[in-house]
Amino acid sequence: MENFWSICLGRFEQELSAQQFNTWIKPLHFETHNHTLRLFAPNRFVQQWVKDRFLPRIQNLAEELIQHPVEIELGLQDPSMKKQMAAPVVKTASADLKVEEAAAPFLQETPAKKPAAKNVESKKSKPHGNPSGLNSAFNFDNFVTGRANQLARAAALQVAENPGTAYNPLFIYGGVGLGKTHLLQAIGNHLKMNRPDAKIRYLHAERYVSDVVKAYELKAFDEFKRQYHSLDLLLIDDIQFFAKKSRTQEEFFYAFNSLIEAKKQIIITCDTYPKEIVDVDERLRTRFSWGLTVAVEPPELEMRVAILLKKAEEAKFVLHEDVAFFIAKQVRSSVRELEGALNRIVAMANFTGNPIDVHLAKDALKDLIAVRGRQITMENIQKTVADYYKIKVAEMYSKKRSRNFARPRQIAMALARELTNHSFPEIGEAFGSRHHTTVMHACEEVEQLRQNDPNVARDIAFLTQVIRD
Numbered sequence: 001m002e003n004f005w006s007i008c009l010g011r012f013e014q015e016l017s018a019q020q021f022n023t024w025i026k027p028l029h030f031e032t033h034n035h036t037l038r039l040f041a042p043n044r045f046v047q048q049w050v051k052d053r054f055l056p057r058i059q060n061l062a063e064e065l066i067q068h069p070v071e072i073e074l075g076l077q078d079p080s081m082k083k084q085m086a087a088p089v090v091k092t093a094s095a096d097l098k099v100e101e102a103a104a105p106f107l108q109e110t111p112a113k114k115p116a117a118k119n120v121e122s123k124k125s126k127p128h129g130n131p132s133g134l135n136s137a138f139n140f141d142n143f144v145t146g147r148a149n150q151l152a153r154a155a156a157l158q159v160a161e162n163p164g165t166a167y168n169p170l171f172i173y174g175g176v177g178l179g180k181t182h183l184l185q186a187i188g189n190h191l192k193m194n195r196p197d198a199k200i201r202y203l204h205a206e207r208y209v210s211d212v213v214k215a216y217e218l219k220a221f222d223e224f225k226r227q228y229h230s231l232d233l234l235l236i237d238d239i240q241f242f243a244k245k246s247r248t249q250e251e252f253f254y255a256f257n258s259l260i261e262a263k264k265q266i267i268i269t270c271d272t273y274p275k276e277i278v279d280v281d282e283r284l285r286t287r288f289s290w291g292l293t294v295a296v297e298p299p300e301l302e303m304r305v306a307i308l309l310k311k312a313e314e315a316k317f318v319l320h321e322d323v324a325f326f327i328a329k330q331v332r333s334s335v336r337e338l339e340g341a342l343n344r345i346v347a348m349a350n351f352t353g354n355p356i357d358v359h360l361a362k363d364a365l366k367d368l369i370a371v372r373g374r375q376i377t378m379e380n381i382q383k384t385v386a387d388y389y390k391i392k393v394a395e396m397y398s399k400k401r402s403r404n405f406a407r408p409r410q411i412a413m414a415l416a417r418e419l420t421n422h423s424f425p426e427i428g429e430a431f432g433s434r435h436h437t438t439v440m441h442a443c444e445e446v447e448q449l450r451q452n453d454p455n456v457a458r459d460i461a462f463l464t465q466v467i468r469d
């Protein structure tokens with residue numbers, strides 16, 4: 001075991017570039033303790049990086065070079081004492097590669113788009129053994145309010161104060177990373193504080209699906225019903241995941257009716273308006289609009305700045321307004337992306353030891369800025385709009401006239417007209433050789449819709465931001 005690290009160093013030196021090796025592997029300090037290999041990183045940034053990229057390889061090498069099972073710990077060096085701290089530590093056992101989250105949340109890159117969560121109780125963090133699935137980190141106090149979400153926040157607070165009586169169900173919808181889960185959790189935490197005995201359950205829709213599957217396998221629907229139908233507050237996140245799950249939808253229909261009848265509160269989040277949820281039973285979609293439906297929209301500039309300042313305050317570091325404005329101007333699509341950008345900047349500051357200023361922020365976000373600087377193309381517009389409406393890009397140039405394709409196509413044409421310098425004939429050409437009057441007609445129709453249909457206006461605002469970003 002004593003020689004393990006020197007052999008590892010040799011291997012990594014061969015496998016990595018000199019710069020990678022010197023930056024990530026060489027600075028690690030190594031110790032052994034009984035059957036534990038201990039590595040210590042000089043800072044959290046290196047610790048997180050090594051955890052994400054190199055720990056599995058170190059694990060392989062341990063399996064190859066050491067004949068008996070070992071545990072690997074990845075801790076932090078204590079900079080002042082020049083000795084190692086026991087925690088926080090990332091641990092992994094040789095038989096089973098289990099990595100525990102150890103670094104502060106501010107050092108974890110936030111994914112731009114949430115990966116399809118599988119059977120998650122709370123996708124934000126582990127529920128700390130709390131059967132309600134609530135995460136106390138999300139509350140009303142740290143939810144920044146602005147035009148984009150003030151109605152949703154007011155409704156959420158109202159419901160948290162008067163569950164079962166105000167709006168039932170409360171249906172919160174909006175694009176990714178805009179604070180729907182945050183609000184859901186805040187409602188749960190608020191009620192829990194006011195009524196500690198209340199039976200509250202927060203869960204991601206996929207968890208509900210898997211509970212139905214389990215109940216089915218174990219023939220335990222009575223128990224399943226007992227659990228869900230006896231709640232005071234049911235918080236269910238990302239209901240669009242019920243699509244095509246007919247048994248789940250049936251069970252949820254019963255749970256829904258039973259809870260509403262008993263005046264127990266249900267709050268649902270979704271990526272779209274109830275009527276537009278695909279592959280979910282009509283009777284459920286109708287019920288979703290029984291109470292109040294509110295949207296969360298992408299935050300405007302000032303609100304993005306306020307969110308950044310709040311996040312900095314929470315993480316206890318100083319963020320000057322000019323830096324916050326700089327970040328907010330670069331990152332516009334979602335709060336999650338905003339957090340991701342801030343994480344990068346903080347990580348770079350920690351890593352380099354430089355202060356957080358606009359210069360450092362520019363450096364940390366240079367990839368993002370380069371991407372933004374790219375010219376907006378019609379291909380990009382077509383792809384973004386197609387992705388958003390979940391249709392194939394090919395439908396942008398196809399001749400199909402069904403509304404599912406025609407409407408997104410018209411919106412993409414109107415955006416192409418607005419965001420590029422192309423002429424009507426050029427746009428027509430790019431959309432399956434259509435006549436320029438078709439494009440003109442599309443632009444007029446979309447403008448009408450934008451003025452009269454708040455959903456279309458919201459879609460266009462969101463798409464414009466994403467394309468510009």
Ligand SMILES: Nc1ncnc2c1ncn2[C@@H]1O[C@H](COP(=O)(O)OP(=O)(O)OP(=O)(O)O)[C@@H](O)[C@H]1O
Pocket residue numbers: 114138142143144145149174175176177178179180181182183238271307310335336339
């Ligand atoms: N108004 C806000 N104030 C403070 N933080 C916010 C706000 N809106 C979102 N956030 C933060 O942004 C991150 C993403 O928000 P959240 O997970 O609630 O988004 P979501 O709408 O549920 O996304 P998804 O559709 O992917 O589930 C969270 O860390 C959340 O705390």
